Amino acid sequence: MRTFAAYFIYMHMQTELSFQSLGISEPLLAGIRDMGFEHPTPVQQLAIPKLIAQPTDSIVLAQTGTGKTAAFGLPLLQHINTAARHIQALILSPTRELALQITQDLRDMGKYLPGLHIVTVYGGSSIQQQIRQLKQGAQIVVATPGRLMDLMQRQALQLQTVQWVILDEADEMLNMGFRDDIHFILQHASQRQCCWLFSATMPAEIRQIIRQFMHEPAEIVVGSKNTVASGISHEYYVTHAQHKLETLRRLIDFYPELYGIVFTRTKAEAQEISDRLIRMGYEAEALHGDLSQAQRDKVMERFRAKAIHILLATDVAARGIDVENITHVIHFGLPDDLESYTHRSGRTARAGRTGISISIIHLHEMEKLRRLEKMLHIRFIRRSIPSGQQICEKQLYHYFEQLKQTDPSQTDIRIYLQAIKSSLDELSREDLIERMAAFEFQHLLKHYAQAKDLNVPLPEARLANRNNNRNAAFQAERPAEGNWITFRLNAGRAHGLYKASLLQWLLDYTRLPKSAIGKLIILDQYSLIELDAQADLQALHKLRGTHPQGLNESSPAEIFLTKRMPRAKTSTIRENR
Known part of the structure; x- marks a missing residue:
């Protein structure tokens, strides 16, 4: 029986080490010097010497943005035999964006290793071109699970020579429904010397992979399990559901230098809010x-270049996003699980920086917030939604601070000023400032002239009885017991279905409110969907011709939703994919 051995846990790293002291070879040291790396991060200090000295099964738990790519990339490059052109290492990544980023980082780190060849394979690009690249030979393949499976089925890529398998962002891949793909790939990479698993959290499915495919793995934990980065301030604003968009707008206005991601539950919500903004x-x-x-x-490309400052994204679309200097993450409603909150929040406060994670919630989400607070060992700080006057004052102050710091000598503006100055002689300094402010902020001042208070006070009774009635918020949204109907969907985990895609599918196409959707239970061959009997169940017909994202090619050609009611005749709605 496989055992699970803890290696060591990082709590407070006191000594500032150098990369040279970690046992890294000179060609790799030259590469990371060119990249501007000076000192290893805590996860690099712990992982690199261990993975270089003893390339055995290992688990590394650390938050995103802590330098995990170099933590596995440098030891891997040191082990690779660049004189051989067969595949020696396989790196699995949840998304195309992250796979490309890993490839670029490895090439930069290994730029002084002669003969190093890395191939990236991912969906959304020509598979024939990727097959040609593989035929030319490579020591390392960086892949997304879906495209790798496709190449294996075409006999274009074999794993018999693979010695190292690295699962990067393993929990993200499981959240995206790649559990069966990962199992299949690990089964076929049977000659591997070791598996290195990197993850931000440790859900049950990760432990299943460890038990089934890893032998006495060493565990390296930076911080503690299932926690968010320490540099994040967690804040929340409470308002009525119909005022959430206006609250978002006020927060954007209140933070003039905001550069962040707003997370939504559905694709439709992300697009709608983006269009309105x-x-x-x-x-x-x-x-x-x-x-x-x-x-x-x-x-x-536009977001990284800061041509846009606000990115509206779903959890699935944001997988693998790695953008520096994000100041804020905004949850337009809380996610259902702690892993999603951890990954969302981890988009800010990267590489030792600080950031703010903001949740815009209504009263019924208070209990969910308290559960996250307890499970993640963090404290959410209640903030007041800024008033119109506070926003205008903040914007004006920011504008004149920028004005004061502007250096006119860097432009040719002075050659045009003589005529302008004479036309402004009749205005006093105070008049000029007042007119500049009015001209620059006339729309903002008009919008917030009669702005009302959007804050919702928390009922004291709800707070006092929270420990005795932990499900009060859920029960307030959910109809009385007995008013739910269970539907059966003949697709499950074996077909690539997972809970997030199922929920998003229902919300996107039926437009049913979230409160009308109860339990979602996904089994291997089928799933159960609980819907409010009082909801417009005719909306289910809008699912015709659609299917949840992520269903693989082995899925049934037809999906059936079977209404199950006690002591009643079964009726069936047939939905074609």
């Missing part, structure tokens, strides 16, 4: 599964 004059765009790969690349 753009109409209001904000630099925003949406990122979701309905965009083509070219569109996604364009959005991310």
